[in-house]
Amino acid sequence: QKEVEQNSGPLSVPEGAIASLNCTYSDRGSQSFFWYRQYSGKSPELIMSIYSNGDKEDGRFTAQLNKASQYVSLLIRDSQPSDSATYLCAVIGWGQGAQKLVFGQGTRLTINP
Amino acid sequence: KAGVTQTPRYLIKTRGQQVTLSCSPISGHRSVSWYQQTPGQGLQFLFEYFSETQRNKGNFPGRFSGRQFSNSRSEMNVSTLELGDSALYLCASSSGGRVQETQYFGPGTRLLVL
Numbered sequence: 001q002k003e004v005e006q007n008s009g010p011l012s013v014p015e016g017a018i019a020s021l022n023c024t025y026s027d028r029g030s031q032s033f034f035w036y037r038q039y040s041g042k043s044p045e046l047i048m049s050i051y052s053n054g055d056k057e058d059g060r061f062t063a064q065l066n067k068a069s070q071y072v073s074l075l076i077r078d079s080q081p082s083d084s085a086t087y088l089c090a091v092i093g094w095g096q097g098a099q100k101l102v103f104g105q106g107t108r109l110t111i112n113p
Numbered sequence: 114k115a116g117v118t119q120t121p122r123y124l125i126k127t128r129g130q131q132v133t134l135s136c137s138p139i140s141g142h143r144s145v146s147w148y149q150q151t152p153g154q155g156l157q158f159l160f161e162y163f164s165e166t167q168r169n170k171g172n173f174p175g176r177f178s179g180r181q182f183s184n185s186r187s188e189m190n191v192s193t194l195e196l197g198d199s200a201l202y203l204c205a206s207s208s209g210g211r212v213q214e215t216q217y218f219g220p221g222t223r224l225l226v227l
Contacts, residue, residue, distance in 0.1 A: 043218040100169050103156040
Protein backbone atom coordinates (compact mmCIF):
# COMPACT_ATOMS: atom_id res chain seq x y z
CA GLN A 1 0.00 0.00 0.00
CA LYS A 2 1.33 3.41 -0.97
CA GLU A 3 1.76 5.88 1.86
CA VAL A 4 -0.31 8.56 0.11
CA GLU A 5 -2.77 7.66 -2.61
CA GLN A 6 -4.56 9.86 -5.07
CA ASN A 7 -6.62 9.16 -8.15
CA SER A 8 -4.25 10.11 -10.98
CA GLY A 9 -7.12 11.29 -13.18
CA PRO A 10 -7.39 13.03 -15.48
CA LEU A 11 -10.33 14.69 -13.81
CA SER A 12 -12.34 16.86 -16.15
CA VAL A 13 -14.69 19.50 -14.73
CA PRO A 14 -16.71 22.20 -16.55
CA GLU A 15 -15.89 25.82 -15.82
CA GLY A 16 -17.84 27.17 -12.88
CA ALA A 17 -18.44 23.74 -11.33
CA ILE A 18 -16.95 22.30 -8.15
CA ALA A 19 -13.82 20.17 -8.52
CA SER A 20 -13.32 17.54 -5.82
CA LEU A 21 -9.89 16.01 -5.26
CA ASN A 22 -9.33 13.15 -2.84
CA CYS A 23 -6.39 11.67 -0.99
CA THR A 24 -5.94 8.81 1.48
CA TYR A 25 -2.92 8.12 3.64
CA SER A 26 -1.66 5.09 5.50
CA ASP A 27 0.18 6.54 8.53
CA ARG A 28 -2.46 6.92 11.22
CA GLY A 29 -0.07 9.09 13.24
CA SER A 30 0.22 11.78 10.55
CA GLN A 31 -0.61 15.24 11.83
CA SER A 32 0.14 17.61 8.96
CA PHE A 33 -1.43 17.66 5.51
CA PHE A 34 -0.83 19.84 2.49
CA TRP A 35 -2.21 20.44 -0.98
CA TYR A 36 0.17 21.67 -3.66
CA ARG A 37 -0.63 22.73 -7.21
CA GLN A 38 1.84 22.07 -10.00
CA TYR A 39 1.49 23.52 -13.46
CA SER A 40 3.17 21.65 -16.29
CA GLY A 41 6.89 22.36 -16.30
CA LYS A 42 6.74 24.31 -13.04
CA SER A 43 7.48 23.53 -9.41
CA PRO A 44 4.79 22.78 -6.81
CA GLU A 45 3.21 25.72 -5.03
CA LEU A 46 1.34 25.45 -1.74
CA ILE A 47 -2.42 25.95 -1.82
CA MET A 48 -3.55 24.81 1.61
CA SER A 49 -2.30 23.24 4.79
CA ILE A 50 -4.59 21.57 7.31
CA TYR A 51 -3.82 20.07 10.69
CA SER A 52 -7.19 19.52 12.45
CA ASN A 53 -10.26 17.50 11.58
CA GLY A 54 -12.92 19.42 9.69
CA ASP A 55 -12.94 22.02 6.97
CA LYS A 56 -10.57 24.87 6.26
CA GLU A 57 -11.55 27.47 3.69
CA ASP A 58 -9.37 29.91 1.75
CA GLY A 59 -11.12 31.76 -1.03
CA ARG A 60 -12.41 29.27 -3.58
CA PHE A 61 -10.50 26.42 -1.94
CA THR A 62 -11.69 24.21 0.92
CA ALA A 63 -9.57 21.48 2.47
CA GLN A 64 -11.32 18.75 4.44
CA LEU A 65 -9.60 16.39 6.85
CA ASN A 66 -10.94 13.23 8.48
CA LYS A 67 -8.22 11.57 10.53
CA ALA A 68 -10.43 8.64 11.57
CA SER A 69 -10.92 7.71 7.94
CA GLN A 70 -7.37 8.80 7.01
CA TYR A 71 -8.81 10.94 4.28
CA VAL A 72 -8.11 14.48 3.09
CA SER A 73 -9.79 16.29 0.22
CA LEU A 74 -9.64 19.57 -1.65
CA LEU A 75 -12.68 21.29 -3.10
CA ILE A 76 -12.33 24.03 -5.69
CA ARG A 77 -15.47 26.11 -6.14
CA ASP A 78 -16.29 28.10 -9.26
CA SER A 79 -13.53 26.28 -11.17
CA GLN A 80 -11.59 28.37 -13.66
CA PRO A 81 -9.49 27.25 -16.65
CA SER A 82 -6.46 28.59 -14.74
CA ASP A 83 -7.09 25.87 -12.12
CA SER A 84 -6.07 23.25 -14.69
CA ALA A 85 -2.98 21.66 -13.16
CA THR A 86 -1.79 18.62 -11.25
CA TYR A 87 -2.76 18.69 -7.58
CA LEU A 88 -0.45 16.97 -5.13
CA CYS A 89 -1.50 15.78 -1.71
CA ALA A 90 1.35 15.67 0.81
CA VAL A 91 1.50 14.24 4.31
CA ILE A 92 4.15 14.45 7.01
CA GLY A 93 4.99 10.82 7.70
CA TRP A 94 7.59 8.70 9.39
CA GLY A 95 9.92 6.40 7.50
CA GLN A 96 12.99 4.63 8.86
CA GLY A 97 12.95 6.76 11.98
CA ALA A 98 12.80 10.07 10.18
CA GLN A 99 10.05 12.51 9.41
CA LYS A 100 9.51 13.44 5.79
CA LEU A 101 6.98 15.01 3.51
CA VAL A 102 5.41 12.22 1.45
CA PHE A 103 3.62 13.10 -1.76
CA GLY A 104 0.90 11.32 -3.63
CA GLN A 105 1.23 10.76 -7.35
CA GLY A 106 -0.98 13.76 -8.05
CA THR A 107 -4.35 14.23 -9.74
CA ARG A 108 -4.37 15.92 -13.11
CA LEU A 109 -7.31 18.35 -13.25
CA THR A 110 -8.66 19.91 -16.44
CA ILE A 111 -11.25 22.69 -16.33
CA ASN A 112 -13.19 22.87 -19.58
CA PRO A 113 -14.41 26.34 -20.67
CA LYS B 114 11.41 38.29 -0.12
CA ALA B 115 13.15 36.47 -2.92
CA GLY B 116 12.04 32.90 -3.39
CA VAL B 117 14.05 29.70 -3.45
CA THR B 118 16.61 29.68 -6.24
CA GLN B 119 18.26 26.70 -7.87
CA THR B 120 21.18 26.49 -10.24
CA PRO B 121 21.66 25.36 -12.86
CA ARG B 122 18.18 25.09 -14.30
CA TYR B 123 19.12 22.50 -16.90
CA LEU B 124 21.91 19.96 -17.13
CA ILE B 125 22.90 17.26 -19.58
CA LYS B 126 25.37 14.64 -18.37
CA THR B 127 26.49 11.19 -19.47
CA ARG B 128 26.42 7.97 -17.52
CA GLY B 129 29.19 7.63 -14.98
CA GLN B 130 29.69 11.36 -14.52
CA GLN B 131 28.87 13.22 -11.35
CA VAL B 132 26.82 16.36 -10.88
CA THR B 133 26.38 19.03 -8.22
CA LEU B 134 23.19 21.03 -7.88
CA SER B 135 22.81 24.17 -5.79
CA CYS B 136 19.93 25.61 -3.82
CA SER B 137 19.59 28.96 -2.05
CA PRO B 138 16.68 29.05 0.40
CA ILE B 139 14.39 31.94 1.20
CA SER B 140 16.19 34.45 3.40
CA GLY B 141 15.87 33.41 7.03
CA HIS B 142 14.95 29.82 6.25
CA ARG B 143 17.26 27.27 7.83
CA SER B 144 15.85 24.02 6.48
CA VAL B 145 16.43 22.78 2.95
CA SER B 146 14.89 19.59 1.60
CA TRP B 147 15.64 17.91 -1.72
CA TYR B 148 13.24 15.94 -3.86
CA GLN B 149 13.42 13.96 -7.08
CA GLN B 150 10.45 14.08 -9.42
CA THR B 151 9.96 11.61 -12.27
CA PRO B 152 6.83 10.74 -14.26
CA GLY B 153 6.89 7.17 -12.96
CA GLN B 154 7.70 7.67 -9.28
CA GLY B 155 6.34 11.14 -8.68
CA LEU B 156 7.91 13.37 -6.03
CA GLN B 157 10.26 11.48 -3.75
CA PHE B 158 12.07 12.82 -0.71
CA LEU B 159 15.86 12.67 -0.84
CA PHE B 160 17.05 14.38 2.35
CA GLU B 161 16.66 17.41 4.56
CA TYR B 162 19.32 19.64 6.04
CA PHE B 163 18.95 21.94 9.01
CA SER B 164 21.75 23.99 10.53
CA GLU B 165 24.36 22.25 8.38
CA THR B 166 23.26 18.79 9.57
CA GLN B 167 21.30 16.14 7.73
CA ARG B 168 18.13 15.82 9.77
CA ASN B 169 16.16 13.38 7.64
CA LYS B 170 16.95 11.02 4.79
CA GLY B 171 14.86 9.21 2.20
CA ASN B 172 15.41 5.85 0.56
CA PHE B 173 17.99 6.72 -2.06
CA PRO B 174 21.38 5.05 -2.61
CA GLY B 175 24.58 6.54 -1.24
CA ARG B 176 25.38 8.00 -4.67
CA PHE B 177 23.06 10.81 -3.65
CA SER B 178 24.57 13.10 -1.05
CA GLY B 179 24.21 16.63 0.10
CA ARG B 180 25.49 19.28 2.39
CA GLN B 181 24.47 22.61 3.81
CA PHE B 182 26.62 25.64 4.43
CA SER B 183 26.54 28.12 7.29
CA ASN B 184 24.47 30.55 5.18
CA SER B 185 21.84 27.76 4.72
CA ARG B 186 22.63 27.30 1.03
CA SER B 187 22.67 23.65 0.12
CA GLU B 188 24.24 21.48 -2.52
CA MET B 189 23.26 18.05 -3.73
CA ASN B 190 25.68 15.71 -5.42
CA VAL B 191 24.98 12.64 -7.49
CA SER B 192 27.96 10.46 -8.33
CA THR B 193 28.26 7.76 -11.01
CA LEU B 194 25.17 8.94 -12.84
CA GLU B 195 22.73 6.38 -14.22
CA LEU B 196 20.10 6.82 -16.91
CA GLY B 197 17.42 6.49 -14.25
CA ASP B 198 18.72 9.60 -12.50
CA SER B 199 17.18 11.74 -15.23
CA ALA B 200 14.61 13.78 -13.37
CA LEU B 201 13.54 17.16 -12.08
CA TYR B 202 15.37 17.87 -8.83
CA LEU B 203 13.55 20.23 -6.54
CA CYS B 204 14.66 21.84 -3.37
CA ALA B 205 12.32 23.35 -0.83
CA SER B 206 13.00 25.57 2.13
CA SER B 207 11.20 26.20 5.39
CA SER B 208 12.01 28.18 8.47
CA GLY B 209 13.06 24.92 10.00
CA GLY B 210 11.75 24.96 13.51
CA ARG B 211 9.60 21.91 12.86
CA VAL B 212 9.38 19.44 10.00
CA GLN B 213 5.66 20.17 9.84
CA GLU B 214 6.19 23.69 8.62
CA THR B 215 5.25 24.70 5.11
CA GLN B 216 7.91 24.07 2.51
CA TYR B 217 8.40 26.43 -0.43
CA PHE B 218 9.79 25.00 -3.63
CA GLY B 219 12.38 26.35 -6.01
CA PRO B 220 12.02 26.14 -9.80
CA GLY B 221 13.99 22.92 -10.01
CA THR B 222 16.97 21.61 -11.94
CA ARG B 223 16.12 19.37 -14.85
CA LEU B 224 18.82 16.72 -15.26
CA LEU B 225 19.11 14.57 -18.35
CA VAL B 226 21.53 11.65 -18.26
CA LEU B 227 22.53 10.24 -21.65
